[in-house]
Amino acid sequence: MGRKLLLEHINVPGINTLEVYRKTGGYRAVEKAIKTMSTDEVVEEVKKSGLRGRGGAGFPTGMKWSFLAKPEGVARYLVCNADESEPGTFKDRYLMTNIPHALIEGMIVSSYALGANTSYIYVRGEMMPQIRILEKAIAEAKAAGFLGKNILGSGYDLELYVQPGGGAYICGEETALLESLEGKRGNPRIKPPFPAIAGLYGCPTVVNNVESIAAVVPIINDGGEEYAKIGIGRSTGTKLISASGNINKPGVYEIELGVSVEDFIYSEEYCGGIANGKRLKAVVAGGSSVPILPANLILNLVNGDKRLMSYESLSEGGFTTGTMLGSGGFVVLDEDQCIVRNTWNFSRFYHHESCGQCSPCREGTGWMEKVLHRLENGHGKMSDMDLLVDVSKKIEGNTICPLGDAAAWPVASAIRHFRDEFEWHVRNPTLAVKENFGLAHYADPLPELVS
Amino acid sequence: MNILNFLKLSEKVKVTIDGMPVEVEPGTSILNAARQIGGDIVPPAMCYYSKLEGSGGKCRTCLVKVSKGSEKDPRPMPKLVASCRTNVMDGMEVQNITSPEVVEARRGIVEMLLINHPLDCPVCDQAGECHLQDLAYEHGAEATRYEFDRRTFDRIDIGDKIQLHMTRCILCYRCVFVADQITENRVHGILGRGDHAEISTYIEKAIDNDFSGNVIDVCPVGALTDKTFRFKNRVWFTKPVEAHRDCPTCSGKTTLWYKGEEVLRVTARKDEFGEVEEFICNTCRFDKKETKDWVIEGPKKVSRQSVINSNHYDQLQPAQVVKKNLELMEANKEQFERATKF
């Protein structure tokens, strides 16, 4: 069994209450940090832990914190990104529903480290039940003296508020989130300036994912070095993986970074294998934005080694044969699934969610969706695949925010790895509407593919 | 005196764009530095507007490549950047038309801007002075590869003087910035999201304000037009003349667009980058359509880049810089050939 830092007590009855949470050792990190550590020491521990942002980009959290500008007399903000809308990702909702105090405790410690006296948790509006849960947890923490004025007699003040979103994936992008929190349309800002210099209300701001903030709690309790011992290489600690699709046991799993993809999919500890005795066809390993890989490439590296669940191993091979850990949204497709349909579906998502500010993304996402739609419905042309790749290239890297890239990668990677399935759709338009291409050679051992 | 001068000089930063050096104030954007050099190396700007705070960054036509970040940190920037929203650093080296990557990306952006744009140039008021038309022309957008229905919207009147043809809009947000910054009480804005976003008033409300007419001048395409423009006409058959009047509300400096003896419409004066020099009031724009209302100064010089110019006005002059710089001449061959053909 791998070590659990975030979900250790998930099955303790009443763990959503402050009382039970404290009995399991909760709020020790707040006491330790505020009573015995300077703010810089807290930042230092987080740096030592090697914690990387769990929201998708994987940027080292300690380093991000140390970039925060600290001009005299200007407020600083910590904003927690609980917008969780990346298809395939549902770990933050799970954590907030079951152990809300893990987030609240992390927010208090992190706000203290950054010198923020007002912090916000921006929760996607659809998570109204979680908003209520968090509001209740905040009230409990406040009543117990962990929030409000003069926390634990230290002289440190902190107010914590929950802000609902309005239904927009783009508000997960940190500057769009800040716009939204200011009561505006969720249009990402043009950077620079970065939030660390001018974020919420023009003040220095750190935006971190729910899981990143919750991970600060065990880091402070056990020390950054202890945390860094877990995991592999620069992928330290544990990570919540949201597993969905055609597996026997979908759900949220906390893994030590570095378990093999094969173990993750097939072991009883995690996904428990492919559902209904089917065979594995493909995996989207880090949320819908990352490249999709066929079974053979997700299980093994090109050199034959096993691929591991870590930032480095998943991206091994770059965009040619690799993918990314992203937000940890692990979507498994069995042999009965149609890659063209799935790609069209994701493409529709990005088209629907583009904020529309910049022309390549606004126009290009719709264009890709339409071409994919006609391919899926038996009206495609052989030239469509090249057209899609070309349109995706014209979006990628040329937009204001990474949503453009996120829309381009799934399409480009699906065509890169599953081109023959797309071509089969064009050649067999009537059949393709009724039947699927099946597993084909996508699980064949790699060396044959390579030679 | 000397020391002051020295200090002042040393504050300037040096940047090289397509091999051409220029010294500018710190905090200048790459685009504005390029405008100081002038000529063909100026990136096209469809959304940035120097007189409107916060504008730019959206259309992406002004993308350039930063091949050297600065003297201190010479690393190139990993992606193409919007030149209108990226500031120069001392020692920065920028490639615009000398970078095949930039030219290719820009071609892509222009294609994206055109896929949903109607092909109604022949009946559009803006034809001849439309920045999108210029861009399409310069970037040789071939036959469209887009085989789907184009997005369409109904025309709406925003008050009795301004008409909005949303179908033509490229969502540059300039008109919204004008409404926000030049007029009081903004009543129109951007509704919806993504490619359904539209400029609108939501519930029919007139833009009723002394300076509202300026949204027409800042619109880079023919989406916002002047309903008082008499006898719809190709712009290039009209004759622009600079004029002024003593106006209590604005500077009164305008361009009158004549056909024969008649003033067809009045606009603000635009500089060589297509930006108005000074915003004008609605009285000058909509209500003064008689020659006797104005003091005539003389014919307006037409911008070098525009389609009116290359089709119907004085010859296209290759910019000075092109002749001196072999690399630029190569990069700008097409433009150069077009120019020498005339």
Added chain:
Amino acid sequence: MLKVEETQSVEFSTELVNKFAEIVSRYPEGKEKSALLPILHEVQAVNGWLSSVAMDKVAAYLNIAPIEVYEVASFYSMYFLRPQGKFVLEVCRTGPCCLVGAEKIIDYIGEKLGVKEGEVTADGLFSYRGVECLAACGFAPVLQIGPEYTFYENLTTNSVDQLISDLKDKASKS
């Protein structure tokens, strides 16, 4: 332009206005506009949708231009700019859910209610629509019902039948 019906007269109850005041107090002075999204949720929870009259009143309360409210309300997918059924079934239609049958559930709901996506049933009780990933992909297929956004997971045609009859009961009792 969106065509809107001006059929609603909107009054904000004292309770609601007190709620607004509490929300506004969460932000620093001068940043009251931050309250816009939460306030719109509160108004929609009471009225079922956001009419232009309601939005104008919110604008007046926050001392901002009405267009600023329209811009925001039309950007986010949770705000309804048209009247809806009493219960809006919002079913996830995104990839991971579709791998385990979400599309069939959406079609089934359409058949069962006898209306198309976005339409309201004759009794005014139901409408439904497909929405994007609800961050519950491991419990798919899923749907949510506002204004509290109660969640229904691992949907089957049977559980949909049950849900719809429960909601009808609930409506007839209230």
